[in-house]
Amino acid sequence: MTTSATAPVPALELPATVEGFRAQFLRNLSFSGGVTLDEASVNDRYLALARTVRDFLMVHWLHDQHRQAEEQPKTVCYLSAEYLLGDQLDNDLLAGGLTEAAEGAMAACGIDLDELRRHEIEPGLGNGGLGRLAACFIDSLATLGVPSIGYGIRYEYGIFRQTFEDGQQVEQPDAWLTLGAPWEQPRPEAAQTVSFGGRTETDAAGASRWIPGWNVSAVPYDYLVPGFGNDRVNTLRLWRAKATDAFDLRIFNSGDYEQAVRAQTFAENISKVLYPEDSTPQGKELRLQQQYFFVAASIRDFLARLPEGFDLARLPERVIFQLNDTHPVIAVPELMRVLVDERGLEWDAAWAVAQQCFAYTCHTLLPEALEVWPVELLGRLLPRHLEIVYRINEEFLDAVRARFGDDEMRIRDMSIIAEFPVRAVRMAYLATVAGAKVNGVAELHSQLLRDKVLPAFAEFFPQKFTNVTNGVTPRRFLRLANPGLSGLITEAIGDGWITDLERLRALEPLAEDAGFRASFAAVKAANKARLNDVLQARDGMRVGDGHLIDVMVKRLHEYKRQLLKVLHVVSEYEGVVSGRVPLDALQPRTVLFGAKAAPGYAMAKRIIHLINAVGSVVNADPRLEGRLQVLFPPNYNVTLAESVIPAADLSEQISLAGKEASGTGNMKFALNGALTIGTDDGANVEIRELVGDENFFLFGMTEPEAEQLGRDGYHPAEFYQADAGLRRAIDLIASGAFSGGDRSVFEPIVSNLLYDDRFMVLADYASYMAAQERVDAAYADPDGWTRSAILNVARCGFFSSDRSIRDYIERIWHTPPTA
Structure with a gap:
């Protein structure tokens, strides 16, 4: 090892060219994997590719370790x-500037790089x-x-x-x-x-x-x-x-x-x-x-x-x-x-x-x-x-x-x-x-x-x-997750935004450009098609054509109020099947949930059961003609998020005000052109201030109002009695309509809402339903919706993890x- 603080540690120099990458890949396949290219399985090829990427990065890691030890x-x-x-594969290829070399090397070897991407766990x-x-x-x-x-x-x-x-x-x-x-x-x-x-x-x-x-x-x-x-x-x-x-x-x-x-x-x-x-x-x-x-x-x-x-x-x-x-x-x-x-x-x-x-x-x-x-x-x-x-x-x-x-x-x-x-x-x-x-x-x-x-x-x-x-990395959650949008942004303002997300502000005037709005809408449509391909292959699910994609993906906890979203779905469903709401008045919508409940959290697991039960009934009811559906792909993870977030139209951030610390899902969705429906809670406050009230669907009590209601004595049954729509939704769940007629299955949830409800779901229900009506009205104007989506992207550069650091x-x- 050299003694100079500035001299690099001696290391193998690997040329980051197609041929250099290909040669290192073949070496790894043979010497680490013990197979030839012709004999190699998909897993052999994936492991050799990952090791090759690590080899290129390791040269720089060794240099950094040496320098830090010296300095x-x-x-x-x-x-x-x-x-x-x-x-890790695409992230490390992007960061290391190796994507083109890897793509060229795999093509030269007759290997489908996308197949190796799908193989990664x-x-x-x-x-x-x-x-x-x-x-x-x-x-x-x-x-x-x-x-x-x-x-x-x-x-x-x-x-x-x-x-x-x-x-x-x-x-x-x-x-x-x-x-x-x-x-x-x-x-x-x-x-x-x-x-x-x-x-x-x-x-x-x-x-x-x-x-x-x-x-x-x-x-x-x-x-x-x-x-x-x-x-x-x-x-x-x-x-x-x-x-x-x-x-x-x-x-x-x-x-x-x-x-x-x-x-x-x-x-x-x-x-x-x-x-x-x-x-x-x-x-x-x-x-x-x-x-x-x-x-x-x-x-x-x-x-x-x-x-x-x-x-x-x-x-x-x-x-x-x-x-x-x-x-x-x-x-x-x-x-x-x-x-x-x-x-x-x-x-x-x-x-x-x-x-x-x-x-x-x-x-x-x-x-x-x-x-x-x-x-x-x-x-x-x-x-x-x-x-x-x-x-x-x-x-x-x-x-x-x-x-x-x-x-x-x-x-x-x-x-x-x-x-x-x-x-x-x-x-x-x-x-x-x-x-x-x-x-x-x-x-x-x-x-x-x-x-x-x-x-x-x-x-x-x-x-x-x-x-x-908090912030999120624009490399993974915009550049990699949304290549269509990131390409459109780079074409419009250059690629400096990848490390300086505030540059997205330069997109703001383009919200008034009809051609840019059309290109932005085309990217969103392509992302929806991509999500459908992923869901079909992964879970046998499909988003309805022309549907507003309404997404609530986060850890399952009562304070995040997935139950409020379920009540909205049940209310929409009840309105149509009861004949009170004509079918053509229902905005075609797919509600997509993703959440895990802690193994010992009984109420959270009951809520998951309810979501799936409601989805099974709603999705199968011919009276809806497919205009409302509920999807809950299991095992939501980062990989699935990278397809869901770019496709979303509406981001559900509906915790009781004063309970969410920040949220980062809200930031990812806004950066990818989804509009937020949310309370003034966590980073929602800063998102709304940045994007403007007209581009955010605000509802619910403020934190002081929620605290005051708790001090005065919150009695959820009073809200149930006072709101006919809420009463019909809860009664439908209590009736066993989503549990094969067995009223006992979801009785703990119903009783929790009526007699405990410590996160005030029922108190915010009416305001939430009114906000959803505003969502439907806004989505009926596709050009206006796209304009708001562009402004969300343009004004959310603050939420970069680079700025946080x-x-x-x-x-x-x-x-x-x-x-």
């Missing part, structure tokens, strides 16, 4: 429990918006040239593969690794040992020492994260759990084969699945094991990168650990333990370092989503860490008393340790006390975070709280890009 720049370590990456490493945001952010970090490492877990089976049986969700293992994992690079030499359990001891000097009860090995697998067009390649490092002593030959030879591998099975459970069902004590413990496992390995891994003799008092000059929600917050006591117990820093010095090395992003407004860990569990699994949390809390509460006196209720409200209903550690509080900054993810969310979720902390630490509105750099990280 030691400040690095962003992004700690996230999930990364919803999507397919996306990594099952994420669930919803949190994981997709993390994937967008690491893309932008690389594109902006910011030294960074993403850290997470290499889940063997991911979240789950969703199937439907009789309309009900069934969870299957997501065996995404079955056909090989060519995008990852195992690094067993960099494995870290992670400890659990045991006890603590106090020495004669009063220092505490952890005596662990058992260990696991964290084995890293690296994914390359290429920046777009800049030869920058960062790293996503994911950890797999393995037993430190995986196999006991003595026990095996005694005939107890199961016991011989018990340690291996126990350890490997840690990285089996994303978000194990935690309604049992065993499930809760496994979740905490996962969280500690990956942050402990990650902290050790980063510290190992520091030069020998590095002064740890200067650690904040080298790293910022970004905590993506509360899942990685156990990293705070872990860093303190390492600094104090292993590296010998005094407590005060270590705490001064730690408070500059962490920043916390809160992704929720729901109190139940702010993680707490029972003291009993944390003390049993991580006894030394509980001691550290106690001391952090004690010193923090001393500071609170020093400022506010002995205000017992304030002390209880701000204590990291909750006393009721069980003693537990409040992880959001710990992150707020320890973090240099705390940010929300939309303007409204950040305001509510300060005013209602963590108000006492915002008063105590006003300088800590800031906002960074620049905001993080300026407001939180202070990590300038490197050349």
Whole structure:
């Protein structure tokens, strides 16, 4: 290796030409795959192609690793429990400027590149918006040239593969690794040992020492994260759990084969699945094991990168650990333990370092989503860490008393340790006390975070709280997902928008150009045809010709209010079949749902059942003549999203105001020319302000109005009684019309709406129905609709993850890009 900080590390130069790519592909096919071109299966060819792309990127990765080791720049370590990456092939070809070379090479070999694209299985490493945001952010970090490492877990089976049986969700293992994992690079030499359990001891000097009860090995697998067009390649490092002593030959030879591998099975459970069902004590413990496992390995891994003799008092000059929600917050006591117990820093010095090395992003407004860990569990699994949390809390509460006196209720409200209903550690509080900054993810969310979720902390630490509105990567969600539209945009304004999305503003005058509107409408029609091809091949489904495509795709949770969308569908259906609404008055519409429910979330799974049941009845009823249909393709993922989003006309963002942190699906749809129907919630507020009220279908209560209704006493049955349309829709569901006459099937949903309805579905129903009437009227004017769609695209450049990362750099990280 060279010693110059600027000289490249010696590496094989691979010419990014058709012939250079073809030669490397054939080498991989023969030497890695062990087959000739004629013998190779589709999987052989796909694996060889993926390895070839990695080879080209690896040259730049090696150079970047060498340069960072020499220059030691400040690095962003992004700690996230999930990364919803999507397919890697096209993304890496685009970022590396290899698309033309790959297409030419495959053609020269007589290979259908599209067949290899269809063969790829996306990594099952994420669930919803949190994981997709993390994937967008690491893309932008690389594109902006910011030294960074993403850290997470290499889940063997991911979240789950969703199937439907009789309309009900069934969870299957997501065996995404079955056909090989060519995008990852195992690094067993960099494995870290992670400890659990045991006890603590106090020495004669009063220092505490952890005596662990058992260990696991964290084995890293690296994914390359290429920046777009800049030869920058960062790293996503994911950890797999393995037993430190995986196999006991003595026990095996005694005939107890199961016991011989018990340690291996126990350890490997840690990285089996994303978000194990935690309604049992065993499930809760496994979740905490996962969280500690990956942050402990990650902290050790980063510290190992520091030069020998590095002064740890200067650690904040080298790293910022970004905590993506509360899942990685156990990293705070872990860093303190390492600094104090292993590296010998005094407590005060270590705490001064730690408070500059962490920043916390809160992704929720729901109190139940702010993680707490029972003291009993944390003390049993991580006894030394509980001691550290106690001391952090004690010193923090001393500071609170020093400022506010002995205000017992304030002390209880701000204590990291909750006393009721069980003693537990409040992880959001710990992150707020320890973090240099705390940010929300939309303007409204950040305001509510300060005013209602963590108000006492915002008063105590006003300088800590800031906002960074989320964003999405334009490379994947416009350039790749919507080639027709991206080509039209580039033809009109050039290709600079790919890394500077605000340039889309130049499209605004073209909304008044009839020729551009016609071209834009043609792209949308082609995207609808493409979606039909995908749905037909994937699920045997088809969108009706000429239909408005009305899309609601997101994690299934009551606060997102998929039930409100179902009530709209049922109301439309009931109006026609009852004869009250003439069929020709019904706007042809396909309502497309995509959602997974957490395995232990019974109400969410009932809602999925209801959606499918309503769809089965509506789609089969000849009285509708196909003018209304409901599609719910199972196992919605990034790959399907890349076909759904460009085809959508209407984006449903209908959470109760004050409950959605931000949303990123809303941004993707608007950037691809879908109009939004939504409440003033999360980033909807900023979307509406940017695109204009006339290009957004606003409905529902504001956050203050919803809060006031709750204070006054919300009685959903009163809304049911007062609104005849709502009453007819709920009564139809209650009658068994969608459950074969069995009234008991959906009774829990009906009762929930009438007597609980904590997300005020019924209160917003009338306003929502009125907004849908405005949708129908607007869609009846195709040219006017297209004009609004163009303005949505033109005015949403703000929602780039590149802009988000620049905001993080300026407001939180202070990590300038490197050349």
